[in-house]
Amino acid sequence: MTQELRTDSPVTWCPGCPNFIILESARKALLNLIKQGYKRENFAMTVGIGCHAKIFDYLDISGIYGLHGRTIPTAMGIKIGNPNLTVLAFAGDGDTYAEGIGHFVHAGRYNTDMTLMVHDNQTFSLTTGQGSPTSQENYKNKAEPLGKSTPPLNPIKLALSSEISFIARCNARDITHTQEVLEKAITHKGFSFIEIIQDCTSFNLDVNKRDKDMYQLNSPCKTKDQALKLADEFDYNIRKGKIPLGIFWQENKKTLTEEWPQLSNLKKKGIGWKDLKR
Numbered sequence: 001m002t003q004e005l006r007t008d009s010p011v012t013w014c015p016g017c018p019n020f021i022i023l024e025s026a027r028k029a030l031l032n033l034i035k036q037g038y039k040r041e042n043f044a045m046t047v048g049i050g051c052h053a054k055i056f057d058y059l060d061i062s063g064i065y066g067l068h069g070r071t072i073p074t075a076m077g078i079k080i081g082n083p084n085l086t087v088l089a090f091a092g093d094g095d096t097y098a099e100g101i102g103h104f105v106h107a108g109r110y111n112t113d114m115t116l117m118v119h120d121n122q123t124f125s126l127t128t129g130q131g132s133p134t135s136q137e138n139y140k141n142k143a144e145p146l147g148k149s150t151p152p153l154n155p156i157k158l159a160l161s162s163e164i165s166f167i168a169r170c171n172a173r174d175i176t177h178t179q180e181v182l183e184k185a186i187t188h189k190g191f192s193f194i195e196i197i198q199d200c201t202s203f204n205l206d207v208n209k210r211d212k213d214m215y216q217l218n219s220p221c222k223t224k225d226q227a228l229k230l231a232d233e234f235d236y237n238i239r240k241g242k243i244p245l246g247i248f249w250q251e252n253k254k255t256l257t258e259e260w261p262q263l264s265n266l267k268k269k270g271i272g273w274k275d276l277k278r
């Protein structure tokens, strides 16, 4: 089991939920990186609270089951505790763009060397379908029976203006592409963010089944203006237009570990704080 990074916990996602496919993409990406020399025991993960978070029970790596909205600071804490770990954070759209939005905005400035994957199903699913920041206008749900009155947030545009150093979007249903982008995100030096477009099979069904509108970018954009223009092609609101997938932006910037001599020192020695001799 462990060699395949699977656990024997019964999977409780709804039948047909794309979370199954995100799990497989992640499992394949990690196994491939392990083949290339990454150590299984050096992977650590954290999650928020939500349907996405159950991935914690099914992917056999170490970690901390986090709090709703606090996925990024929990991951940062793990990285600061031991900068030799390869840290992954799986989060929901409600988790990241509502309760946790402050952490997302600051993540680009810290540029912690970690990867954030947001399972964006445009709704709070675990709590049965309330509107999240990326839900479309007029989305009728139990909390807003007359429909959501505010326009959706565009996470790619927010990431670009928050100076995040690796920004990508994937389709949950495309295992191969998600695996490929995830491997690039993990090997990127700095904070990498993947927005995964994911249908929810139980709530906000109106935004589902947009695969035919999706297309893959050939390479990251050369300028922020180009990336912002592409990000605008999909505004999370209306069912028209194209949805670009792939890496929108990638740049090389100093990471949190490089900025802090204490952390670079631990990294150089290949140890965490607990291994320091006092």
Ligand SMILES: Cc1ncc(C[n+]2csc(CCOP(=O)(O)OP(=O)(O)O)c2C)c(N)n1
Residues within 6 Å of the ligand: 048, 049, 050, 051, 052, 053, 067, 068, 069, 091, 092, 093, 094, 095, 096, 099, 119, 121, 123, 124, 125, 126, 127, 132
């Ligand atoms: C601090 C805090 N606020 C709110 C909640 C309630 N809560 C649990 S799961 C959830 C929705 C999760 O939605 P999302 O992050 O989009 O993940 P999904 O279930 O769609 O994967 C909410 C609001 C909580 N557990 N903790």
